[in-house]
Amino acid sequence: MKTINLVSIVVLSILLFNCSNKKEANQIENQEVTIAEVDKSLFVRLGGETGISSIVDDILKSHLDNPEIRHVFLPIAENPQRLESFKTHVKQFLSAGTGGGAAYMGKDLPTAHKGLNTSEKEFMAAVDDILGVLAKHNIDEETQKDMLFILYSLKGAVIGL
Numbered sequence: 148m149k150t151i152n153l154v155s156i157v158v159l160s161i162l163l164f165n166c167s168n169k170k171e172a173n174q175i176e177n178q179e180v181t182i183a184e185v186d187k188s189l190f191v192r193l194g195g196e197t198g199i200s201s202i203v204d205d206i207l208k209s210h211l212d213n214p215e216i217r218h219v220f221l222p223i224a225e226n227p228q229r230l231e232s233f234k235t236h237v238k239q240f241l242s243a244g245t246g247g248g249a250a251y252m253g254k255d256l257p258t259a260h261k262g263l264n265t266s267e268k269e270f271m272a273a274v275d276d277i278l279g280v281l282a283k284h285n286i287d288e289e290t291q292k293d294m295l296f297i298l299y300s301l302k303g304a305v306i307g308l
């Protein structure tokens with residue numbers, strides 16, 4: 148009887164040891180997946196050039212639908228040359244600033260926004276539009292937070308000028 152108990156304890160210990168080893172291995176694997184996701188550049192997480200291009204197109208559409216800031220973007224939408232230049236520059240800006248290969252050929256932010264006298268409320272409306280578009284494009288929450296952080300860090304360069 149004692150021998151059977153001893154055998155059971157040994158078998159159980161081996162099983163438990165294997166189990167805890169597997170759990171540790173799984174944890175390490177999961178950790179590696181998480182680190183790999185975080186390591187991906189913001190550019191990749193936004194879908195590269197193609198993703199960014201369609202995100203920027205949708206952001207402009209969203210601004211044009213937003214009563215708070217529509218008036219600011221209507222003159223751009225109504226002028227094909229200005230529209231093309233605006234879209235190209237915003238796409239370049241987003242690509243260059245998130246780790247993509249584009250070079251930004253537009254004006255620096257304070258110069259581009261000078262004379263608009265953008266208010267805090269208008270800034271918030273624009274940020275809301277951008278986050279809404281990112282969600283619509285199934286951009287994960289971590290990436291949305293990273294974008295929010297970047298947008299806020301640029302606030303001083305675009306409002307009240």
Ligand code: HEM
Nearest residue numbers: 216219233236237240253254259265269270273298301305
């Ligand atoms: C952090 C937030 C913002 C960023 C990163 C940003 C970025 C840019 C960029 C890269 C351009 C292109 C400049 C060029 O073509 O040389 C631009 C232009 C413009 N932005 Fe913003 N912008 C922001 C917020 C806003 C807000 C809140 C408004 C107004 C509600 C606004 C209105 C405009 C307008 C009207 C232009 C066109 C200026 C022109 O070509 O005359 N932006 N922005």
